[in-house]
Amino acid sequence: MIEAESLSLRYPGGREALGDLSFRIDAGEMVFITGRSGAGKSTLVKLIANLLLPSRGVLRVLDCEPSRLARRHRPGLRRRIGMVFQDHRLLPSLSAADNVALPLRIQGAPDGEIERRVRAALDLVGLGQRARALPATLSGGEQQRVGIARAIVHRPPLLLADEPTGNLDPQLSVEIMALFERLGAHGTTVLIASHDLPLIRQMRKRVLVLEQGRLQEDFRPQAEPA
Numbered sequence: 326m327i328e329a330e331s332l333s334l335r336y337p338g339g340r341e342a343l344g345d346l347s348f349r350i351d352a353g354e355m356v357f358i359t360g361r362s363g364a365g366k367s368t369l370v371k372l373i374a375n376l377l378l379p380s381r382g383v384l385r386v387l388d389c390e391p392s393r394l395a396r397r398h399r400p401g402l403r404r405r406i407g408m409v410f411q412d413h414r415l416l417p418s419l420s421a422a423d424n425v426a427l428p429l430r431i432q433g434a435p436d437g438e439i440e441r442r443v444r445a446a447l448d449l450v451g452l453g454q455r456a457r458a459l460p461a462t463l464s465g466g467e468q469q470r471v472g473i474a475r476a477i478v479h480r481p482p483l484l485l486a487d488e489p490t491g492n493l494d495p496q497l498s499v500e501i502m503a504l505f506e507r508l509g510a511h512g513t514t515v516l517i518a519s520h521d522l523p524l525i526r527q528m529r530k531r532v533l534v535l536e537q538g539r540l541q542e543d544f545r546p547q548a549e550p551a
């Protein structure tokens with residue numbers, strides 16, 4: 326699903342933000358990327374999202390190698406990746422349902438299918454009753470859930486989230502994580518960049534720890550003793 330071999334990224338004029346990362350993530354895994362501020366978490370997410378290209382090394386995402394992909398095929402790969410951001414980036418003049426519908430409209434899906442899928446995505450995040458609400462009338466957590474519904478409405482096999490609970494209280498953060506876990510159970514590969522260590526520990530999933538752009542640890546929590 327995702328394979329990195331000696332992956333490195335240097336920003337133009339900057340120092341190396343990621344160096345020599347090698348790891349593999351299988352389909353259906355839920356994995357956290359953590360590390361201190363500046364460790365390279367967002368950079369890794371952007372590489373996997375195909376928003377940046379590696380300076381060295383190899384990255385394969387969904388059986389494609391973005392750096393070898395012709396420019397015209399890049400949007401096709403991006404469409405197979407759902408993205409959730411900390412600041413959810415909803416369009417303020419559109420209702421929750423219309424925000425969620427955007428990826429399907431861009432794909433040119435028929436109206437009936439859009440309506441059905443948008444309803445299913447909003448139900449999944451527990452916002453079926455707020456479909457007509459404008460973002461400004463929703464709480465921060467509800468807006469974040471609309472952002473998640475928008476990221477999954479076109480059923481991407483890969484979901485990337487960059488600090489998705491950064492602005493949420495602990496209870497809501499746990500609920501959002503439970504939602505990601507449910508998506509994982511349906512076969513979506515979920516990759517979450519987060520510095521919220523207590524929350525990550527609680528989830529008991531695989532964790533990639535970055536330190537100054539290097540992969541310092543790659544561990545899975547042990548099963549609870551019987």
Ligand SMILES: Nc1ncnc2c1ncn2[C@@H]1O[C@H](COP(=O)(O)OP(=O)(O)OP(=O)(O)O)[C@@H](O)[C@H]1O
Nearest residue numbers: 336339342360361362363364365366367368369520
């Ligand atoms: N557009 C850019 N141009 C130059 N350097 C950058 C750019 N974006 C990030 N960097 C540098 O790359 C390194 C990694 O940044 P990145 O944003 O990936 O870290 P992070 O772990 O996500 O940090 P945070 O938790 O603070 O968001 C940092 O040293 C940062 O200053």
